[in-house]
Amino acid sequence: MALKSWKELPIGCVVSDPGSASEYHTGSWRSQRPIWDNAKCIKCGICYVYCPEGCVQQTEDGFFKADLDYCKGCGICSHECWPRAIKMVEEE
Amino acid sequence: MGKRIGMEVAIAVAEAVGLCDIDMAAVYPITPQSHIAEHLSDLVANGEIDAEFVTVESEHSAMSAVIGASGAGARSFTATSSQGLMLMHELLPIASAMRLPICMAIANRAVSGPLNILNDHTDIMPQRDSGWISLFVENGQEAIDLSIQAFKIAEHKDVMLPVCVNIDGFQLTHMVEPFEMPSKEEVEKFLPPFVPHATLHPAKPVTMGAFAMSDYFTEIMKAKNEALKSSKKVILEVWDEWARLFGRAYKPVETYQAEDADVLMLTMGSMGETAQMAIDQLRAKGIKAGLVKLRLWRPFPLAEIKAVLKNVKKLIVTDRAISFGGPGGPVFSEIKSAMYAEARRPLIYNYIYGLGGRDVAVGEFVGMFDKVLADTKNEAADTYEFWGVRE
Amino acid sequence: MIEVRWHGRGGQGAVTSVELLAVSAIAAGKFAQGFPSFGPERRGAPVAAFTRVADKKINVRSGIYEPDVVLVLDSSLIGLINVTEGLKPDGKLIVNTPKSPEDIRKALDYKGTLALVDGTGIARKEMGVPIANTTMIGALLKVTGIMELDAMKEAIEHRFGRIAQKNLNAMKRAYDEIKIYN
Ligand code: SF4
Ligand code: SF4
Numbered sequence: 001m002a003l004k005s006w007k008e009l010p011i012g013c014v015v016s017d018p019g020s021a022s023e024y025h026t027g028s029w030r031s032q033r034p035i036w037d038n039a040k041c042i043k044c045g046i047c048y049v050y051c052p053e054g055c056v057q058q059t060e061d062g063f064f065k066a067d068l069d070y071c072k073g074c075g076i077c078s079h080e081c082w083p084r085a086i087k088m089v090e091e092e
Numbered sequence: 093m094g095k096r097i098g099m100e101v102a103i104a105v106a107e108a109v110g111l112c113d114i115d116m117a118a119v120y121p122i123t124p125q126s127h128i129a130e131h132l133s134d135l136v137a138n139g140e141i142d143a144e145f146v147t148v149e150s151e152h153s154a155m156s157a158v159i160g161a162s163g164a165g166a167r168s169f170t171a172t173s174s175q176g177l178m179l180m181h182e183l184l185p186i187a188s189a190m191r192l193p194i195c196m197a198i199a200n201r202a203v204s205g206p207l208n209i210l211n212d213h214t215d216i217m218p219q220r221d222s223g224w225i226s227l228f229v230e231n232g233q234e235a236i237d238l239s240i241q242a243f244k245i246a247e248h249k250d251v252m253l254p255v256c257v258n259i260d261g262f263q264l265t266h267m268v269e270p271f272e273m274p275s276k277e278e279v280e281k282f283l284p285p286f287v288p289h290a291t292l293h294p295a296k297p298v299t300m301g302a303f304a305m306s307d308y309f310t311e312i313m314k315a316k317n318e319a320l321k322s323s324k325k326v327i328l329e330v331w332d333e334w335a336r337l338f339g340r341a342y343k344p345v346e347t348y349q350a351e352d353a354d355v356l357m358l359t360m361g362s363m364g365e366t367a368q369m370a371i372d373q374l375r376a377k378g379i380k381a382g383l384v385k386l387r388l389w390r391p392f393p394l395a396e397i398k399a400v401l402k403n404v405k406k407l408i409v410t411d412r413a414i415s416f417g418g419p420g421g422p423v424f425s426e427i428k429s430a431m432y433a434e435a436r437r438p439l440i441y442n443y444i445y446g447l448g449g450r451d452v453a454v455g456e457f458v459g460m461f462d463k464v465l466a467d468t469k470n471e472a473a474d475t476y477e478f479w480g481v482r483e
Numbered sequence: 484m485i486e487v488r489w490h491g492r493g494g495q496g497a498v499t500s501v502e503l504l505a506v507s508a509i510a511a512g513k514f515a516q517g518f519p520s521f522g523p524e525r526r527g528a529p530v531a532a533f534t535r536v537a538d539k540k541i542n543v544r545s546g547i548y549e550p551d552v553v554l555v556l557d558s559s560l561i562g563l564i565n566v567t568e569g570l571k572p573d574g575k576l577i578v579n580t581p582k583s584p585e586d587i588r589k590a591l592d593y594k595g596t597l598a599l600v601d602g603t604g605i606a607r608k609e610m611g612v613p614i615a616n617t618t619m620i621g622a623l624l625k626v627t628g629i630m631e632l633d634a635m636k637e638a639i640e641h642r643f644g645r646i647a648q649k650n651l652n653a654m655k656r657a658y659d660e661i662k663i664y665n
Contacts, residue, residue, distance in 0.1 A: 003308070011191050012190045012252070013190075014289070096509060097506075098517075268516065268518065270515065365543070365544050369542050
């Protein structure tokens, strides 16, 4: 996409298309991915709360998983999960 | 022409703002602005104006609150002084970058330290580069008129920038003096409803104040600078309209006895009127002295300044602040840089004066002229001096 | 232009008086300024306040250093501060005191025009309070002729509501009772 000139900028640089951040696929930053071990998971939801990308989702059975389009592999979910149900593994 | 009434200027400013159909005000009281805060909150509490008065715990919060309210589409007002303005400093460029037409009255007061509550311009000068339109007044009438005009200028679709009106603390805010107050109907006719360029609303979400990296930052700075520069056109239109409606004309640079003057003095704010009396005394002695009053500080009126100064031999720039360790007073630096490339330019002298409420009487302005005229070898030109300092 | 300097103590109403006087003079068609000595407000501390009245627009905004009239609201200030400082040679000194002109002249080593009235005594009788700021406006108007006593009515009523009439009565008595010694 061509960058805009100063004359083409909206007043005050207001971003008028809501949710446009979803076009930004932070999953490409990932060098490690979180792997859930549901046998250890107590469904406390801490991983869901702490994920800075908001990409941890709850599945129908009540367990959690990351949307890998946005998961940037930061490891915060794994660090915060006190039953140690999330392991970070190297991306291939 | 309205009826002339007498009132304290700070109270009158609050009354004038009360005529402007504001939606919200967030004001943290600080001397010498307090009477503006108190009276405005009275007007809201008494139901005389239909606005939200947000009580805040600091000026940082006051500015944050008006930014939020203005972003939501509310006509928003605040007022401050000195340390309060310094505390707002961080947010001022954000308000202008988001192009929010907030209006602010500043009761100018010296910045600490040492603590001093009296008047000078050391509070507004550090805000110079914040992207706000910055206006100066020299009496109560101007304080009222510009407080009303500020909303029209700020909210014009080609401007959409915050405006501050600089009103000398105590010298003006605490003075009971005569002026005409426009009527509610006159202000209603003059000031159209606020139509924001965008609003924060859940029904149609937008992002204000988004992040921008080096690929866009330069373009955004350029756009903001152009917006501020081109606001002058609207400011002039608003002043024309005001002159037609109320018979009081305003200009970016105003003059008194300047046309044939050999030596001019430049002032900002309330000192202009006292300096004007000095001009009368000098003229009576046959000295061709004149006065230039800078009303529009930002956007800086380059063309007007050049036009006024092109034929004069000597110019005395008076500054009520200093750039420590720098080339002199901030106004002096700007005027010098404005005149640098001109083929004909005056010798420029700089007096730093009236700091922390130090009074300057008519005779002292005469003394400044005498001193500059006595400098026949032009030795003191291009330098600055603390006027009246004890050695 | 007439320039007046008021001397009082914080809380005695000197600032209110200069305000009422300026508002009334402007309503009467004159130009006026009323202002306090700038700075922090402290109850009981000596304070000064200033009035300028003229028939045309007043441009000067510096302080008043050579007043035409000095009005002393609280005579206990005499000896504490130099109340006649800068008073013009043909100026007038008004003092709120029950004392004799000889006593005041001696205390101040002052030979110019002197005007005395027991404003506090009047205020006590007319209003039941020993606060003479509005009372002394009557004295000032008599001595200077800045404007008619009636011109104060609207501002006093606006400011004092129910007790306005008492203030006006006290003001009138000071106007009638002040004695001028040349
Ligand atoms: S933090 Fe760990 S235990 Fe809690 S829900 Fe997430 S994975 Fe399960
Ligand atoms: S690794 Fe980071 S981004 Fe990915 S799911 Fe865990 S917390 Fe979210």
